[in-house]
Amino acid sequence: MNILIVGTGYVGLATGIALAKKGHKVRFYDKDKEKIKLLKKGKLFFFEPLLQEALKEFTKNQNVFFFDNLKEALENIEIVFVCVGTPILKDGRTNSKDIEKAIKEIKKYATKDLVVAIKSTINPKVYTSIKNILASSKFHLSVNPEFLREGSALNDSLNPSRIVIGTENEYAKKILDKLYAPFEAPKIFTDPMSAILTxxxxxxxxxxxxxxxxxxxxxxxxxxxxxxxxxxxxxxxxxxxxxxxxxxxxxxxxxxxxxxxxxxxxxxxxxxxxxxxxxxxxxxxxQYKVVIEKLQKHLVSLKSRTIAIFGLSFKGDTDDLRNSISLKIIKDLEKEGAILRLHDYLAFKKAKKIINNAFISDIPYFVAEGSEAIVIATDWKEYSHLDWEKIRKLMKGNLIIDGRNILDKDLLKKIGFVYEGIGRK
Ligand SMILES: NC(=O)c1ccc[n+]([C@@H]2O[C@H](COP(=O)([O-])OP(=O)(O)OC[C@H]3O[C@@H](n4cnc5c(N)ncnc54)[C@H](O)[C@@H]3O)[C@@H](O)[C@H]2O)c1
Structure with missing residues (x-):
């Protein structure tokens, strides 16, 4: 089938590449021309295991195409998956600007019958607004929520635990049922509101x-x-x-x-x-405040104390800094007047763009040097395999706050660390 993905972030790319792997012809469109330029060269602009290799493979195989022009991208398309971001405003309401703009543009350029499947996470209010925009018999609307996890996005898209399709439109149901036929996951056909709430x-x-x-x-x-x-x-x-x-x-x-x-x-x-x-x-x-409290318990004042933070991304195996707990800890420690040394295997580059006044590196041993305490803020599994004896020698102090409970506390204590996990005896 001829498919168009609108929005080439984690969800859009993983969904599209998974569909290409199942034999469909997939086009991608993003409003960000720079992203499309990179993708055309087979380059990913964020880190996601397996996606980079798959992208290269499929760009070569001519099964996958990238567009920075929606009108051209929509030609002869049967299904469009809307995968644009749906962030929230400070007060918790959806910022529906991007998704409504994408829907209006799809409406403008669609020339024939089109199944519009919403993969972005939307609430009932946004759904109603989309439904009103697409109020024409040409559009066959459905809500097809995404459940993938960053760090295993492609695998999750290829092997979903379930496929939920919420629609009142029989044509959309038939087409999406056919599209997802090669996937083994249980399919739940329901109404749009139930899909949203699922x-x-x-x-x-x-x-x-x-x-x-x-x-x-x-x-x-x-x-x-x-x-x-x-x-x-x-x-x-x-x-x-x-x-x-x-x-x-x-x-x-x-x-x-x-x-x-x-x-x-x-x-x-x-x-x-x-x-x-x-x-x-x-x-x-x-919850993140427990880190600050534990540091204060041992160091009393944090002013001019050198503290190393291991992990900046919101979880391991990604360079995504959105809503990262680590950044909250950093902000509080900055306020307390601590001297910060920051480590992340992938997010260090992105972090350098938004954090000033801190030493930032992708080498944990450099970051540990001269620190009085280390805080594990992200569950990078690599941290449990570090040479902790070497780290102990590099540090000025010996305090470890393991905010993700991933280190071997007995080993660390044996080496001479003062270890604090979260709720670990
Ligand atoms: N990231 C996840 O783990 C995940 C999992 C499940 C569901 N979701 C949901 O899926 C949606 C997308 O999430 P994401 O993490 O992939 O977002 P993202 O920010 O990584 O990507 C969104 C993309 O949409 C593009 N875009 C924005 N407005 C556009 C427009 N009008 N036309 C074309 N492109 C446009 C942006 O340039 C960006 O490349 C969100 O609603 C999110 O809540 C995300």
Whole structure:
């Protein structure tokens, strides 16, 4: 089938490349001409495992095409996937400027029947606005939420846990059913509002598990219990499940904080209180403060103290800094007058553009040099394989705050570190 992807970010590229791998002809359009220029050369402008290689392969195979002109890109297209960003405003409402602009342009240039599948995360209000813009029998609208995870985006797109298609339009249903035939995942056909809520409910539930275990970890810290054992003992109950029960300093990224806040805000606007999800957000917003408290417990004043932060991206295996918890910690430490040394394997380049007055490197040993404490802020698995004896010698102090509970605390203590995890005895 002839497919067009509008918006070439994580979701757009992973979706399009996965569809190309299944034998479809895929065009990509983005309003950002620079991105399209790079993509035409087979280059990705962000880090995502496997996507770079797949992009090169498919650009060569002529199965994948890039456009900076939507009118041309839309010629002979049967399905368009809308994958543009849907950020939120400070007050939690959706900033629907980009998605509405994309929809209006699709309306302007479409010349024949078109299935429009919305992959961007939207709330019911935005859906209604899109539906009104596309109120013509030519457009067959559906909501097809995306559940991929950054760091495994292509794999998730190729092997989704489920495919949710929300539509009131029989033609859209038939075409999307055919398109997704080569995928083995269960398909859930439903109405648009239920598809929208399935996406929000999924993200809210994941966020809830994280805030839940973080709250228990804070209690565990106080009474001297071990959150690793608690999470295992709790998560092995099949009704609960052990995924997303890793205690730490909170969730960041471009989805969970945005979608949970947006959900609460939207519900409030229509007179519904989402107390549980609101609490999940509140717990998350303050959770990172445990790092500052633990540093102060050991160092007392943080003024002119040299502190190394290991990890800047919102999670390992990505260079995405959006809503990163690490950046919140950095801001607080700057206010306290600490001297900062920052490490990330990938996000160091992006970080250099937004953080001044800090030494930033992709080599952890350089960053550790002369520091009084190290904070693990991102769950890069590489951190657990570092030469910690060497790091101990390079440091001025010996404090480790493991904000992601990924290091071997017994080993570190043996080397001579003072170790603090989150809720780890
Ligand atoms: N990143 C994730 O892990 C993830 C997972 C599931 C769902 N989502 C949702 O998917 C959507 C996209 O997320 P993303 O992370 O891929 O975003 P992104 O910011 O990486 O990419 C969005 C792209 O859309 C382009 N764009 C914006 N307005 C446009 C327009 N009018 N026409 C054409 N292109 C336009 C931007 O230039 C950008 O390249 C969001 O709604 C997000 O909430 C994201």
């Amino acid at each position: 996406k929000y409910a999924s993200n809210a539930f994941l966020a809830m598990k994280i805030s839940f275990i973080n709250e228990i970890a804070n209690l565990s810290d106080r009474i001297g219990a071990n959150i690793d054992d608690i999470a295992l003992g709790t998560g092995l109950d099949p009704r609960i499940g052990k995924d997303y029960l890793k205690a730490g300093i909170g969730f960041g990224g471009s989805c969970l904080p945005k979608d949970t806040k947006n959900m609460v805000k939207y519900a409030k606007e229509i007179g519904i209180r989402l107390d549980l999800i609101n609490s999940v957000n509140k717990i998350n917003e303050r």
